[in-house]
Amino acid sequence: MFKNLLPRLREKSLATKRPMSMADLMEDFWSEPFGALPNLFKDVGYPAVDVSEADGVVTVKAELPGIEPKDVEITIENDTLVLRGEKKFEDEEKKDDYHRIERAYGSFSRCVPLPGKVKEVEAKARFDKGVLTITLPLDAAESAKKITIEG
Structure with a gap:
């Protein structure tokens, strides 16, 4: 049946x-x-990022707690923002007998697609309280071009 x-x-x-x-x-x-x-974990990446756009400026905020600014590298490759770095294990804590370690350590790389061409020379980055904020002005000359339909 x-x-x-x-x-x-x-x-x-x-x-x-x-x-x-x-x-x-x-x-x-x-x-x-x-x-x-x-x-x-398909859509989860490290570091967690927020990407917004207002007034021709793309803003990317990345959470990087416990990381020094000197340990982060920011590049733009093919309309993609690339964040690379390393979160190091603190040496003075190695003597402790841990019962559990859930905090992640080691190298990371995160690629964030940008909504268009940006003016790389005008990009700025700021690190405050574990949040990396990157501002990228959009390139108006490279904005989407309208295509007219013939016929």
Whole structure:
């Protein structure tokens, strides 16, 4: 009885992109036990950034707690802002017996696509209370060009 019903339930699950029955959940788990894990962190990057645009200026704010400005490199490559750096483990704390370490250490690199060409020579960066703020004026000469339709 259920054997004939399962294919139709599975089709509904695939159409709605969510499980319609416990059998779907089990089938998904056994076919790929850890398949959902990469999707959990798909849109998460380090450092966390906010990108905004107002009055022809793009502002990027990146959270970099515990990092010195000298340990961060900022470049613009192919209309992409690239943040590279390293968060170092404090030497004086190495003698402690840790029960848990959840803070991340090591090198990082984050690419942030920009909404258009920017004037790289006028870019400015400021570091305040663990937040890196980068202001990038948009290049008006390189703004989107309107294409007229013939005919």
